[in-house]
Amino acid sequence: MTIDAQGPWMCLGVLMGICNPVSLAGQPFKLDPKMAHKKLKISNDGLQMEKDESSLKKSHTPERFSGTGCYGAAGNVFIDSGCHYWEVVVGSSTWYAIGVAYKSAPKNEWIGKNSSSWVFSRCNNNFVVRHNNKEMLVEVHPQMKRLGVLLDYDNNALSFYDPANSLHLHTFEVSFILPVCPTFTIWNKSLMILSGLPAPDFIDYPEQQECNCRPQESPYVSGMKACH
Numbered sequence: 001m002t003i004d005a006q007g008p009w010m011c012l013g014v015l016m017g018i019c020n021p022v023s024l025a026g027q028p029f030k031l032d033p034k035m036a037h038k039k040l041k042i043s044n045d046g047l048q049m050e051k052d053e054s055s056l057k058k059s060h061t062p063e064r065f066s067g068t069g070c071y072g073a074a075g076n077v078f079i080d081s082g083c084h085y086w087e088v089v090v091g092s093s094t095w096y097a098i099g100v101a102y103k104s105a106p107k108n109e110w111i112g113k114n115s116s117s118w119v120f121s122r123c124n125n126n127f128v129v130r131h132n133n134k135e136m137l138v139e140v141h142p143q144m145k146r147l148g149v150l151l152d153y154d155n156n157a158l159s160f161y162d163p164a165n166s167l168h169l170h171t172f173e174v175s176f177i178l179p180v181c182p183t184f185t186i187w188n189k190s191l192m193i194l195s196g197l198p199a200p201d202f203i204d205y206p207e208q209q210e211c212n213c214r215p216q217e218s219p220y221v222s223g224m225k226a227c228h
Contacts, residue, residue, distance in 0.1 A: 028196030029075040029086075029182060035063050035107075037071040040186075049073045050190035065107045067185075070097075072111060075182035075193075078103065083152045086182065086195040087163060090122070090147055093189035097121040097130070098147055100158060100180040111183050118172045119183070120147060120160040129160070129170045138169050150199055151180070159203075166202035 030046030041052035051071055065072030079100075088098050097111050099119030105111065112119035112130030119130050120138070127140040141162060148161035159171040184191055 029077040029193075030195075031073045031184075031193065032076040034061070035065060036073040037065040037067070040065075040071045040073055042073065044192065046076075047194075048190055048192045049184060049186065051186060051188060063107075065185075067108045067110065070110045070185050070187060072107065072183065072185040074101070074184070075195075078179035078181050079151060079153055080176075080179035081153050083150070083154070083199070085148065085150045085197050085199045086193065087197060088147045088149070088184070089145065089192040089194065091145060091189060091192070093186055093191060094122060094124055095187035096191060097185040098149065098160075098191070099183055100149075100151060101183040102178045102180060104178075105183070111185050117183060118158050118174060119185075120149075120169065127169075129172070131172065136170075140169060141165060141167075146194075148200070149182070150203065151182075153180070161200075161203065163200055163202075166200070168203070 031042050031049055033042045033046070036042050036049065039051060039053060041050045042048070043050065049071075065074075090096055090098075097119040098121070099111060099117060101111055101117035105116035106114055110121075110130075111117040112121060112135075113133045115132045117131070121128050121130050121135075122140075125142065127138045128135040129138055130136075138160075144162050144164065146163050148163040150157075150159040150161065152159070153176055156173055156175050157171055158174055160169040161167060162169060182193075182195075184193075
Protein backbone atom coordinates (compact mmCIF):
# COMPACT_ATOMS: atom_id res chain seq x y z
CA MET A 1 0.00 0.00 0.00
CA THR A 2 1.14 3.53 -0.63
CA ILE A 3 -0.07 6.67 1.06
CA ASP A 4 -0.40 9.79 -1.04
CA ALA A 5 1.50 12.55 0.71
CA GLN A 6 -1.06 15.27 0.19
CA GLY A 7 -0.64 16.98 3.52
CA PRO A 8 -1.27 16.74 7.28
CA TRP A 9 -5.07 16.57 7.06
CA MET A 10 -5.01 13.48 4.88
CA CYS A 11 -2.48 11.74 7.16
CA LEU A 12 -4.44 12.72 10.29
CA GLY A 13 -7.61 11.29 8.78
CA VAL A 14 -5.89 7.97 8.14
CA LEU A 15 -4.46 7.80 11.68
CA MET A 16 -7.86 8.55 13.23
CA GLY A 17 -9.63 6.01 11.06
CA ILE A 18 -11.83 8.64 9.46
CA CYS A 19 -10.73 7.71 5.96
CA ASN A 20 -8.70 4.99 4.29
CA PRO A 21 -5.19 5.60 2.97
CA VAL A 22 -5.03 5.98 -0.81
CA SER A 23 -3.63 2.79 -2.35
CA LEU A 24 -1.27 3.46 -5.24
CA ALA A 25 0.50 0.09 -5.32
CA GLY A 26 2.30 -0.23 -8.62
CA GLN A 27 1.02 3.17 -9.72
CA PRO A 28 3.02 6.22 -10.83
CA PHE A 29 4.23 8.93 -8.47
CA LYS A 30 5.48 12.43 -9.12
CA LEU A 31 7.93 14.78 -7.43
CA ASP A 32 6.43 16.84 -4.64
CA PRO A 33 7.20 20.52 -5.39
CA LYS A 34 6.49 21.48 -1.76
CA MET A 35 9.47 19.40 -0.62
CA ALA A 36 11.88 20.27 -3.44
CA HIS A 37 14.97 22.38 -2.74
CA LYS A 38 14.62 26.08 -3.62
CA LYS A 39 17.32 25.73 -6.28
CA LEU A 40 15.45 22.97 -8.11
CA LYS A 41 13.04 23.43 -10.99
CA ILE A 42 10.30 20.78 -11.06
CA SER A 43 8.86 20.39 -14.56
CA ASN A 44 7.41 17.92 -17.07
CA ASP A 45 4.25 17.48 -15.01
CA GLY A 46 6.24 16.74 -11.86
CA LEU A 47 8.49 14.11 -13.41
CA GLN A 48 11.72 16.09 -13.90
CA MET A 49 14.03 17.92 -11.48
CA GLU A 50 16.77 20.26 -12.63
CA LYS A 51 19.26 22.49 -10.86
CA ASP A 52 18.11 26.07 -11.38
CA GLU A 53 19.94 28.92 -9.65
CA SER A 54 17.14 31.32 -10.61
CA SER A 55 14.55 29.52 -8.47
CA LEU A 56 15.36 31.38 -5.25
CA LYS A 57 11.99 33.12 -4.93
CA LYS A 58 10.43 30.02 -3.37
CA SER A 59 9.73 30.34 0.34
CA HIS A 60 11.54 28.08 2.78
CA THR A 61 9.43 25.63 4.78
CA PRO A 62 10.48 22.92 7.27
CA GLU A 63 9.46 20.17 4.84
CA ARG A 64 11.61 21.55 2.00
CA PHE A 65 15.12 20.17 1.31
CA SER A 66 17.66 22.79 2.34
CA GLY A 67 21.19 21.39 1.91
CA THR A 68 24.06 23.49 0.61
CA GLY A 69 25.62 21.99 -2.51
CA CYS A 70 23.03 19.21 -2.66
CA TYR A 71 19.56 19.75 -4.05
CA GLY A 72 16.95 17.23 -2.98
CA ALA A 73 13.39 16.30 -3.89
CA ALA A 74 11.01 13.50 -2.94
CA GLY A 75 8.11 11.63 -4.46
CA ASN A 76 4.54 12.40 -3.43
CA VAL A 77 3.94 8.93 -1.94
CA PHE A 78 4.93 7.08 1.20
CA ILE A 79 5.19 3.32 0.70
CA ASP A 80 4.54 0.86 3.52
CA SER A 81 3.93 -2.43 1.69
CA GLY A 82 4.15 -4.17 -1.66
CA CYS A 83 6.71 -4.27 -4.44
CA HIS A 84 7.38 -1.21 -6.59
CA TYR A 85 9.71 -0.59 -9.53
CA TRP A 86 10.70 2.73 -11.07
CA GLU A 87 13.51 4.09 -13.20
CA VAL A 88 15.40 7.36 -13.20
CA VAL A 89 16.90 8.88 -16.33
CA VAL A 90 20.18 10.29 -15.03
CA GLY A 91 21.32 11.47 -18.46
CA SER A 92 24.55 13.45 -18.28
CA SER A 93 24.44 14.18 -14.55
CA THR A 94 27.69 13.19 -12.84
CA TRP A 95 26.65 13.85 -9.25
CA TYR A 96 23.41 12.43 -7.87
CA ALA A 97 21.89 10.15 -5.24
CA ILE A 98 18.74 8.06 -5.71
CA GLY A 99 16.93 5.87 -3.20
CA VAL A 100 14.35 5.90 -0.43
CA ALA A 101 14.10 7.60 2.95
CA TYR A 102 11.92 7.81 6.01
CA LYS A 103 10.04 11.07 6.50
CA SER A 104 12.33 11.78 9.48
CA ALA A 105 15.50 11.78 7.34
CA PRO A 106 17.40 15.11 7.59
CA LYS A 107 16.74 17.41 4.66
CA ASN A 108 19.89 19.51 4.98
CA GLU A 109 22.38 16.88 3.80
CA TRP A 110 22.94 14.27 1.09
CA ILE A 111 20.58 11.34 1.39
CA GLY A 112 22.38 8.19 2.49
CA LYS A 113 24.47 10.03 5.08
CA ASN A 114 22.08 9.07 7.88
CA SER A 115 20.36 5.97 9.26
CA SER A 116 17.02 6.94 7.69
CA SER A 117 17.94 6.71 3.99
CA TRP A 118 19.42 4.21 1.51
CA VAL A 119 20.79 5.30 -1.86
CA PHE A 120 22.75 4.58 -5.00
CA SER A 121 25.01 7.53 -5.75
CA ARG A 122 27.37 8.82 -8.40
CA CYS A 123 30.14 11.22 -7.39
CA ASN A 124 31.97 12.10 -10.60
CA ASN A 125 33.66 8.82 -11.63
CA ASN A 126 32.78 6.91 -8.46
CA PHE A 127 29.58 4.89 -8.12
CA VAL A 128 28.66 3.88 -4.58
CA VAL A 129 25.78 2.67 -2.44
CA ARG A 130 25.41 4.56 0.83
CA HIS A 131 23.59 4.19 4.14
CA ASN A 132 24.30 5.82 7.49
CA ASN A 133 27.34 7.54 5.94
CA LYS A 134 28.93 4.19 5.05
CA GLU A 135 29.78 3.68 1.38
CA MET A 136 30.63 0.72 -0.82
CA LEU A 137 31.95 1.03 -4.36
CA VAL A 138 29.84 -0.53 -7.13
CA GLU A 139 31.08 -1.45 -10.59
CA VAL A 140 28.93 0.37 -13.13
CA HIS A 141 29.24 1.15 -16.82
CA PRO A 142 30.38 4.80 -16.83
CA GLN A 143 27.89 5.69 -19.56
CA MET A 144 24.84 4.38 -17.68
CA LYS A 145 21.93 6.69 -18.47
CA ARG A 146 19.14 5.00 -16.49
CA LEU A 147 18.96 3.54 -13.01
CA GLY A 148 16.31 1.00 -12.03
CA VAL A 149 15.01 0.84 -8.45
CA LEU A 150 13.04 -2.11 -7.04
CA LEU A 151 11.56 -1.65 -3.57
CA ASP A 152 10.20 -4.87 -2.08
CA TYR A 153 8.95 -3.48 1.21
CA ASP A 154 7.39 -6.67 2.55
CA ASN A 155 10.57 -8.69 1.94
CA ASN A 156 12.89 -5.99 3.31
CA ALA A 157 14.86 -5.34 0.13
CA LEU A 158 15.86 -2.29 -1.91
CA SER A 159 17.65 -3.16 -5.18
CA PHE A 160 19.31 -1.11 -7.90
CA TYR A 161 19.77 -2.10 -11.55
CA ASP A 162 21.31 -0.98 -14.82
CA PRO A 163 18.27 -1.73 -17.02
CA ALA A 164 19.96 -0.98 -20.35
CA ASN A 165 22.54 -3.70 -19.69
CA SER A 166 20.24 -5.99 -17.65
CA LEU A 167 22.55 -5.83 -14.63
CA HIS A 168 21.90 -6.06 -10.90
CA LEU A 169 24.05 -3.49 -9.08
CA HIS A 170 23.29 -3.88 -5.39
CA THR A 171 20.63 -4.90 -2.88
CA PHE A 172 20.16 -3.42 0.59
CA GLU A 173 18.58 -5.77 3.11
CA VAL A 174 16.53 -3.46 5.30
CA SER A 175 14.10 -4.17 8.13
CA PHE A 176 11.80 -1.26 7.36
CA ILE A 177 9.95 0.07 10.41
CA LEU A 178 8.25 3.09 8.81
CA PRO A 179 6.86 4.08 5.40
CA VAL A 180 9.52 5.22 2.94
CA CYS A 181 9.45 7.84 0.22
CA PRO A 182 11.32 7.77 -3.14
CA THR A 183 14.03 10.40 -2.71
CA PHE A 184 16.44 12.11 -5.11
CA THR A 185 19.41 14.49 -4.82
CA ILE A 186 21.47 16.13 -7.57
CA TRP A 187 24.36 18.55 -7.76
CA ASN A 188 24.35 19.11 -11.51
CA LYS A 189 22.14 18.63 -14.59
CA SER A 190 18.75 16.94 -14.16
CA LEU A 191 16.90 13.71 -13.37
CA MET A 192 13.65 12.40 -14.85
CA ILE A 193 11.37 9.90 -13.12
CA LEU A 194 9.68 6.96 -14.89
CA SER A 195 7.37 5.40 -12.32
CA GLY A 196 4.52 2.92 -12.27
CA LEU A 197 6.60 0.39 -14.23
CA PRO A 198 6.57 -3.41 -14.01
CA ALA A 199 9.81 -5.09 -13.03
CA PRO A 200 11.78 -5.93 -16.21
CA ASP A 201 12.02 -9.58 -17.25
CA PHE A 202 15.77 -9.75 -16.61
CA ILE A 203 15.35 -9.31 -12.85
CA ASP A 204 15.92 -12.70 -11.22
CA TYR A 205 14.36 -11.92 -7.90
CA PRO A 206 13.45 -14.84 -5.59
CA GLU A 207 10.46 -13.11 -4.00
CA GLN A 208 9.21 -11.48 -7.18
CA GLN A 209 6.25 -13.85 -7.53
CA GLU A 210 5.10 -12.97 -3.99
CA CYS A 211 4.74 -9.25 -4.64
CA ASN A 212 2.80 -7.05 -7.01
CA CYS A 213 5.42 -6.65 -9.74
CA ARG A 214 3.03 -7.30 -12.60
CA PRO A 215 2.88 -5.65 -16.02
CA GLN A 216 0.72 -2.56 -15.80
CA GLU A 217 0.17 0.38 -18.07
CA SER A 218 1.70 3.63 -16.92
CA PRO A 219 0.25 6.91 -18.18
CA TYR A 220 3.80 8.23 -18.41
CA VAL A 221 5.39 5.30 -20.25
CA SER A 222 2.46 3.80 -22.08
CA GLY A 223 2.98 0.31 -23.45
CA MET A 224 6.55 -0.12 -22.17
CA LYS A 225 7.00 -3.41 -20.34
CA ALA A 226 10.73 -3.30 -19.74
CA CYS A 227 12.52 0.01 -20.07
CA HIS A 228 15.84 -0.46 -21.87
